[in-house]
Amino acid sequence: MIPLDAETYTLDEDIRSRLRMDTSGLVPAIAQDAGTGEVLMMAWMNEEALAATLATREGTYWSRSRQELWRKGATSGNTQRVASVALDCDGDTILLRVEQQGPACHTGAPTCFSGRELTLGEAS
Amino acid sequence: MIPLDAETYTLDEDIRSRLRMDTSGLVPAIAQDAGTGEVLMMAWMNEEALAATLATREGTYWSRSRQELWRKGATSGNTQRVASVALDCDGDTILLRVEQQGPACHTGAPTCFSGRELTLGEAS
Incomplete structure (x- = not known):
């Protein structure tokens, strides 16, 4: 694994031109387990994080x-090996399919959504 | 289906207290196909949209x-029947599992990410 601080990363110009970042220069990135399809977490990327x-x-x-670049699992060991990255139709959301090592959530839960369902209204 | 403009919706106080909205009063909401596990799209919710x-x-x-509430599929017919809603560990992302009618993307693609993979670096 290349150390995160060993070099800087520059985003391909074609990809940059398709990215529609928010006013903070960020886009939401969804991480999904490539094997099970579970949605693991959502975090934010800037151009360098995507690169x-x-x-x-x-x-x-x-x-x-x-306010810094953050490699998932750098301290916890719960890294994400990336199988694919897709940019959505209007360029403002990223979807990662990953091989997640260990739990994805900082609480130790398998995903950031595990056991956190809200109550729905009556079925009609 | 209840017409969207027929009534207003108020969020449960307990849920509101757990929501961490951005400075625009919004949280990202991920819609996932409840059957296939595919991530369909990402959109935004305010308190009333969640309610x-x-x-x-x-x-x-x-x-x-x-700048208005928007029921997915209200004009296209491509509605999302909601199977579950979860709020993530820090309350700033929502995950919906839905039964999607027809294509989820406004382009007509099955998902907003279909065929939109970016090129990865060499495997190491």
Whole structure:
């Protein structure tokens, strides 16, 4: 695995031209388990995070709280090997299919949505 | 199906207290096919869109371009019957599992990500 701070990553110009980032320069990125199809988590990417993810095939995001690039699992070991990356029809959402090592959620749950269902209204 | 303009929807106080909306009062909502597990699309919800989705079990979002509540499929017929709704660990992302009628994408593609994979770096 290439150390995250060893180099910088630059996004391909064609991909950059299709990205529609928000006013903070970020796009939401959905990580889905490539095997089971479970949606694992949602995090944010800036251009460099997307470039790093494409180059290294390791799920890499932008931490809004720490304001730094963040390779998922760098400290926990719960890394994401990237099988595919897709940009949606209007270029403002990214979908990653990943091989998730260990739990995806920082709480230790398998996904950030595990056991967190809300109550629906009566079926009609 | 209850007409969208027939009533207003108010979010349960407990759910509201767990929601962490962005500065525009919105949270990203991921729609996943309940049967196949495919990620169909990502859209945005405000409190009322979430309340309407929970109450009616029809995928309902906030249109940022039109600045109005938007029931998916209201004009196209490509509705989303909601099987479950979950709020993630830190309350800033929603995951819907839905029964999607017809294509999910406004382009007519099955999902907003269909055939839109980006090129990855060399496997290492």
